[in-house]
Amino acid sequence: MTRAAAVPIGTAQPGTLLIRRARRDELALLCLLRLRRTRWLVARGEDQWTTAGRGLDIEAFAGAVGRAIERGHTWVAELGGEVAGTITVDRRADRHLWSPAELAEAVIVHFMIVDAAFAGRRIGHRLLAHAATLARGDGLDWVRLDAWTTNRALHAYYRNAGFRLARIAGPATLGPSCALFERRVDTWPSALPALRRPAIG
Secondary structure, eight states: OOSOSEEEESOSSTTOEEEEEOOGGGHHHHHHHHHHHHHHHHHTTOOTTOTTTTOOOHHHHHHHHHHHHHHTOEEEEEETTEEEEEEEEESOOOTTTSOHHHHHTEEEEEEEEEOGGGTTSOHHHHHHHHHHHHHHHTTOOEEEEEEOTTOHHHHHHHHHTTOEEEEEOSOGGGOSOOEEEEEEGGGSOTTSOOOOOSOOO
8 A cells, every 4th residue: 555544634633534444344334324324314215225225235235345345445434533434436337337438537436325423514525525536546537426316315415516417327127326427536626635556446
């Protein structure tokens, strides 16, 4: 590893948000974040991440995130010593979502979760900015992601974070998460550091 594991965001004060690589021993905590957020969504009438909505069950989620942690592709946002959110950033996507050309020029965001206890602190926006930092470090132009197709509030969230809807990948039989959003790296502040590290695979 050619850089520090923790990236400070904001000013150096108590309670500063740190974005660092997730540790293997934090997998259970990240699963708990996912379960809590799923319950929060269900209480608001959304089927996102539920098995009824054809989302990954928690065992499949744990397997996917565990592999991403091993590769160094999963990150956590830590505030005041507590894990407030997580994001996975790599170059992989389901084959029906993005074209090979689109994948060649982007990092792909997966499994972004912010604990509801930390809502309103723009932690999700900072995690997305971190994805842009990673993309810039690899000389890539885009941050891309797929969002739950029917969750309009989530779509509004990504638009508010500066993303645009590229398209809805279809047909719906391909999966429940087919709303494709993207944002160019150069639309984030140029002050974002271009970190030097092994390329994201």
